[in-house]
Amino acid sequence: MSLYRTDESPMPATPTAARQTERPLLARVAENIFWTARYVERAEHLARGTLVTTQLASDAGDLDDRLRDQLWHGLLEAFDLVEPAVELGETLGDAVVRFVLTDADNPTSACTCVARARENARAVRGEISLEMWQTLNEFYWSLEGGGRNEGARLILAESAETLLQHLVRSSMHFQGVTDQTLAHNRRWDFALTGRLLERADASCRLLLARVELLAKAGDSLETPLRNIQLMAALRMCGSIEAYRRQHANNLSIEQVVGFLLLRADHPRSIRFAIASARRAVARIHGESGPGLGHLDEAERLLGRMATRLEYADLSEVAHDGGRETLTDVRRCVAQANAALQQRYFAG
Amino acid sequence: MTTATTPPTPTDFEGFGGYELGGVYDEMFVPGQSNGSVEPRPHYADVHRQLLGLDAEALDRRRRMAEVSFRNQGITFTVYGGEEAGRGIERTLPFDFAPRIIPDGEWETLERGLKQRIVALNLFVADIYGKQHILRERKIPPRLILAAKSFRREMLGVRVPGNCYVHICGSDLIRDADGYKVLEDNCRSPSGVSYVLENRAVMKRVFPSLFNSYRVRAIEDYPYNLLACLRAGAPAGVDDPTVVVLTPGVFNSAYFEHTFLAQEMGVELVEGRDLVVRDNFVYMRTVAGLRRVDVIYRRIDDDFLDPLCFNPDSALGVPGLMNAHRTGHVAIANAVGAGVADDKAVYPFVPDMIEFYLKQEPILDNVPTYVCDREDDLQYTLEHLDQLVVKGTNDSGGYGLLMGHQASKKERDAYAEKIKADPRGFIAQPVIDLSQHPSLTADGWRGRRIDLRPYILTSPDGQGGFEINIMPGGLTRVALRKGSLVVNSSQGGGSKDTWVLEDPTRDDLPKKEAL
Numbered sequence: 001m002s003l004y005r006t007d008e009s010p011m012p013a014t015p016t017a018a019r020q021t022e023r024p025l026l027a028r029v030a031e032n033i034f035w036t037a038r039y040v041e042r043a044e045h046l047a048r049g050t051l052v053t054t055q056l057a058s059d060a061g062d063l064d065d066r067l068r069d070q071l072w073h074g075l076l077e078a079f080d081l082v083e084p085a086v087e088l089g090e091t092l093g094d095a096v097v098r099f100v101l102t103d104a105d106n107p108t109s110a111c112t113c114v115a116r117a118r119e120n121a122r123a124v125r126g127e128i129s130l131e132m133w134q135t136l137n138e139f140y141w142s143l144e145g146g147g148r149n150e151g152a153r154l155i156l157a158e159s160a161e162t163l164l165q166h167l168v169r170s171s172m173h174f175q176g177v178t179d180q181t182l183a184h185n186r187r188w189d190f191a192l193t194g195r196l197l198e199r200a201d202a203s204c205r206l207l208l209a210r211v212e213l214l215a216k217a218g219d220s221l222e223t224p225l226r227n228i229q230l231m232a233a234l235r236m237c238g239s240i241e242a243y244r245r246q247h248a249n250n251l252s253i254e255q256v257v258g259f260l261l262l263r264a265d266h267p268r269s270i271r272f273a274i275a276s277a278r279r280a281v282a283r284i285h286g287e288s289g290p291g292l293g294h295l296d297e298a299e300r301l302l303g304r305m306a307t308r309l310e311y312a313d314l315s316e317v318a319h320d321g322g323r324e325t326l327t328d329v330r331r332c333v334a335q336a337n338a339a340l341q342q343r344y345f346a347g
Numbered sequence: 348m349t350t351a352t353t354p355p356t357p358t359d360f361e362g363f364g365g366y367e368l369g370g371v372y373d374e375m376f377v378p379g380q381s382n383g384s385v386e387p388r389p390h391y392a393d394v395h396r397q398l399l400g401l402d403a404e405a406l407d408r409r410r411r412m413a414e415v416s417f418r419n420q421g422i423t424f425t426v427y428g429g430e431e432a433g434r435g436i437e438r439t440l441p442f443d444f445a446p447r448i449i450p451d452g453e454w455e456t457l458e459r460g461l462k463q464r465i466v467a468l469n470l471f472v473a474d475i476y477g478k479q480h481i482l483r484e485r486k487i488p489p490r491l492i493l494a495a496k497s498f499r500r501e502m503l504g505v506r507v508p509g510n511c512y513v514h515i516c517g518s519d520l521i522r523d524a525d526g527y528k529v530l531e532d533n534c535r536s537p538s539g540v541s542y543v544l545e546n547r548a549v550m551k552r553v554f555p556s557l558f559n560s561y562r563v564r565a566i567e568d569y570p571y572n573l574l575a576c577l578r579a580g581a582p583a584g585v586d587d588p589t590v591v592v593l594t595p596g597v598f599n600s601a602y603f604e605h606t607f608l609a610q611e612m613g614v615e616l617v618e619g620r621d622l623v624v625r626d627n628f629v630y631m632r633t634v635a636g637l638r639r640v641d642v643i644y645r646r647i648d649d650d651f652l653d654p655l656c657f658n659p660d661s662a663l664g665v666p667g668l669m670n671a672h673r674t675g676h677v678a679i680a681n682a683v684g685a686g687v688a689d690d691k692a693v694y695p696f697v698p699d700m701i702e703f704y705l706k707q708e709p710i711l712d713n714v715p716t717y718v719c720d721r722e723d724d725l726q727y728t729l730e731h732l733d734q735l736v737v738k739g740t741n742d743s744g745g746y747g748l749l750m751g752h753q754a755s756k757k758e759r760d761a762y763a764e765k766i767k768a769d770p771r772g773f774i775a776q777p778v779i780d781l782s783q784h785p786s787l788t789a790d791g792w793r794g795r796r797i798d799l800r801p802y803i804l805t806s807p808d809g810q811g812g813f814e815i816n817i818m819p820g821g822l823t824r825v826a827l828r829k830g831s832l833v834v835n836s837s838q839g840g841g842s843k844d845t846w847v848l849e850d851p852t853r854d855d856l857p858k859k860e861a862l
Contacts, residue, residue: 028632
């Protein structure tokens, strides 16, 4: 046979069973979209966690330095961050806020997350909507300014509150734009999955930190302070209002943990995130062709956790402050992420 | 990453006061009646009048609108060698909004000349990887070709669909007092077309009245033409080819353009790691498994395409791609080895190619060129370094140039040593007085040197010939520094919208009203 193909020799069929009419979705593109959404969501949680900690610290201000420092350490631990160097004339709180929000060398700072989200989006800017790209690009430049997060540092120098609100709102803006401009097909489902897995994970981190703090303080903590901590947990997860509507003034650790973990209709609850992520993963699996067969591993992991949360008994979940369940959710998210990586992103 | 600061904005000036022709060909103006005054050429009269009506503040407002629009859309390119090692600096291409206008008659000649040239270049490449008639007949010294880095031995005897090698070409044209000349042909991956389209979009938004006062030929169909061109070049027997754009990735200086073109054509933008070769067919990795690819519009140099064949360290390419190309299972645009046609040392022979293959007189002139590989030319070059522009035959983008008349004695001596060490590596050309065009500068309107890069699409016409489509206009690049003759974006150049006017007597053009 000749090395060179003649016109008569047949072309082989595409190896997948179904030759799709829909545009193909590159494995790398799916991965970039997934991480764009995850990083934006992470920036939002970092910002919200910091915002609430700032408020807590000012409440605790005239009480106890040690307690205040504990709050900041709690925030760092929640996101597995080491304590930043405190500069002259700075409080620990100032240093943490600077480090968590605007530090260009901190791979987990909010600004770094936005920059990473933008890098991921830039690599697929033809695959996402123009509005998504422009929203994220403008968000990025508002922080980056003339270089090394100059924009964010300038806003921070004016007021931490303004920067925090800017981060939270811009993140939500991007998510709204995503939902309203990107066709709800596999691309969107990957974005949704990234967003929800991050939300579940970050909520668990923040909630666990509160639970640990309360456990450490034990009975020495007076009720008002205990209540403030519980409200902080709700605020950090963007759920204070929804909780009030449901439980009025009944503030207990069981109720708070139960609400954040098990609520079915609240978009910020962990159950909601896991169940929605499961549906998104199931759609991706369904649309990616029957040729692949079997139940999808990520779908199985998320489905099992969703069912556990759906049928959980409040007292069962809350007996240890939710620690066991929260830890299991985090493990589930990590495993689901790895399963997606292997199944879809590795190509 | 940082963006460069915007060029200084004029604060106070009046009209075209202080504008100087400086003894070079000016695209907009001719000398006026009174001493030192200028008058617009007829086809610039409307633009001139409207620009006169705008004060510094109004112009500055528009400039900022354009700037923000480019940055927010991420229309940027990356410059290397800046302070941030490895990353490069992200910049917007400075947009200079006095449009360049080319009357229809002038364009018609350019179009004919470019068509003639691109046909000859394609025939030349096919010949070089085929029977090599032009070398056998000694019209071009064989050594010059066979020793060229751009010559790809691996392509000898390979047949590409329709014998089309150079699908997308961007020839750089310049103009001096004698008229247009071709400065070079870019037969590998000419970039910049996305700026042409974006410049036009911004111009329409920022200056609607200016735009509407002319009948400017549309360029917006370029992506459709590009896709049609790529599809026409697919391997025979593939009736619905899958086309992809292959990019080196997000850190490439032209990344924006790669994503822009893929998006506008509605095809996938892939990186090397997204592709895999099985049994000499190319597939892309999707979330639903592998999918065959028929045509690759590559924006990666030959050297990095296939680590098995060329640079083994390249992480950008696709192992096995060359075999898929050689067996005809995948079309690559431009074909591997097409760069032999735009080698700077081959350029002086393009007029000979036109005569050899087409038996025609060249319509467009070349710039006189000394090929240092020839003994006489080398001698001349070394003796006249202070009057010549010397270029490395393997350099592009304005890197590694010697502007003899502006360089110091020390710089010239150092450069002479480089030439002597590797004569094949250099060519020299007289300094061409590029035409100038008004640009908005810190001092108001001033003449700045420009060139023109039209984009030429070539595909097999199915009958053994070529179908050629040239975008009306192209990228006008501007040397924004006073007196500078280097227009490359990497060297601080900007760009402007280019208008080819409609000929009301031609009926093969779409009418504006109909669009």
